[in-house]
Amino acid sequence: MERRQLGLMLRRFRDRAGKTQQQAAQAIGRDTARVSQVETAKGSFNPEELSTLLDFYGVDEAERRTALELGARARKRQRGRGYTxxxxxxxxxxxxxxxxxxxxxxxxxxxxxxxxxxxxxxxxxxxxxxxxxxxxxxxxxxxxxxxxxxxxxxxxxxxxxxxxxxxxxxxxxxxxxxxxxxxxxxxxxxxxxxxxxxxxxxxxxxxxxxxxxxxxxxxxxxxxxxxxxxxxxxxxxxxxxxxxxxxxxxxxxxxxxxxxxxxxxxxxxxxxxxxxxxxxx
CATH class of the missing domain: 3.30.870 (Endonuclease; Chain A)
Known part of the structure; x- marks a missing residue:
């Protein structure tokens, strides 16, 4: 759930900023496939990549804090049943x-x-x-x-x-x-x-x-x-x-x-x- 929420949130930020996946990938020095994987909940970014990407999208401070916390949760081991x-x-x-x-x-x-x-x-x-x-x-x-x-x-x-x-x-x-x-x-x-x-x-x-x-x-x-x-x-x-x-x-x-x-x-x-x-x- 955490990866899914993060991926959809990042896609929303990217669309709002008018950026392509290729531009996002260039901003963090990764390939387009990696951006696609994260947006579809098949992977996650490290803290530095995520922070750089949020800067690139022009995300405000409140949204940034939420995205970084969600990123930290997405990188953790499998949780128990249910996600709050x-x-x-x-x-x-x-x-x-x-x-x-x-x-x-x-x-x-x-x-x-x-x-x-x-x-x-x-x-x-x-x-x-x-x-x-x-x-x-x-x-x-x-x-x-x-x-x-x-x-x-x-x-x-x-x-x-x-x-x-x-x-x-x-x-x-x-x-x-x-x-x-x-x-x-x-x-x-x-x-x-x-x-x-x-x-x-x-x-x-x-x-x-x-x-x-x-x-x-x-x-x-x-x-x-x-x-x-x-x-x-x-x-x-x-x-x-x-x-x-x-x-x-x-x-x-x-x-x-x-x-x-x-x-x-x-x-x-x-x-x-x-x-x-x-x-x-």
Whole structure:
């Protein structure tokens, strides 16, 4: 996980700086293959190489500290099961993983997943955290709104369409965040998302029995043959924990598949969303 996060972060820094892999390799006196290996989690740089590369990309001090610490962790021996990301701005590294995945599954029991949020709903959710999870700051609100909107663009409008599925518990559709008008717009947004050819939106009714994911959230990330599967359990606050070993990912992916099986199909989910909209008129 540490190598994967570091590689994706370095690729993001390189793209942002407008540099090629060849230019990056020249900056540290290595060949292009080495840069590619690190960006795809098949290797790591030594501290001097990593520091030079961060200078070359023009990375700021905060991002630099995180990248250097992640580099140190990536060079260590194999850790135990599960990886807890306690470094700053963990949501940025989760975003990198989502942008890199070929298939993503979301289950939520209390809130619409970030990638499926309308602009107004997204802003209402982030405003609710202002002055709670961080000190009151309109700049921070705008930064988070902009970041989430950009993530939606990176993932939902990727050049190579991803297979994306959302399963939301019915109670999510009744939870007013911001205002009734915001909720109405969010329900319409879910209906529109469900019409995309690569996106599935399903609702898990209250009446369903034996939901293995009751009361929690789950994100599944499938990279095809490029890397092992990853499962992630979202939290409101605190360190983010990833699971990338089969002993954990197999049952977690199985639980997500069961939730999809229990949820309503496309047409029935759409009908329920329309009924919820009518109730708000």
């Amino acid at each position: 990301d306690q470094l700053p701005l963990a949501f940025e590294r989760l975003a990198d993983l989502q942008a890199d995945a070929k298939a993503i599954g979301f289950y939520e029991s209390s809130i619409v997943p970030g990638l499926a949020q309308s602009a107004d709903y997204m802003r209402a959710v982030i405003n609710a955290g202002d002055g709670v999870w961080w000190e009151p700051s309109q700049d921070e609100v705008e930064r988070r709104v902009g970041f989430r909107a950009e993530l939606q663009r990176r993932v939902l409008d990727a050049v190579e369409p991803k297979d994306i599925s959302f399963v939301v518990a019915e109670r999510v559709l009744d939870e007013v965040i911001g205002s009734v008008s915001v909720l109405r717009g969010q329900l319409l947004h879910l209906l529109q998302l469900g019409e995309r050819p690569n996106v599935t939106v399903q609702v898990l009714p209250r009446s369903v029995l034996n939901n293995p994911l009751i009361g929690c959230g789950l994100i599944t990330l499938d990279f095809g043959a490029a890397a092992p599967q990853i499962a992630f359990v979202p939290v409101s606050y605190g360190p983010s924990t990833y699971h990338d070993q089969e002993a954990d990912t197999v049952p977690m992916f199985r639980a997500y598949r069961r939730a999809r099986e229990l949820a309503l199909g496309h047409d029935a989910s759409r009908a329920l969303l329309i009924d919820k909209l009518k109730e708000l008129e």
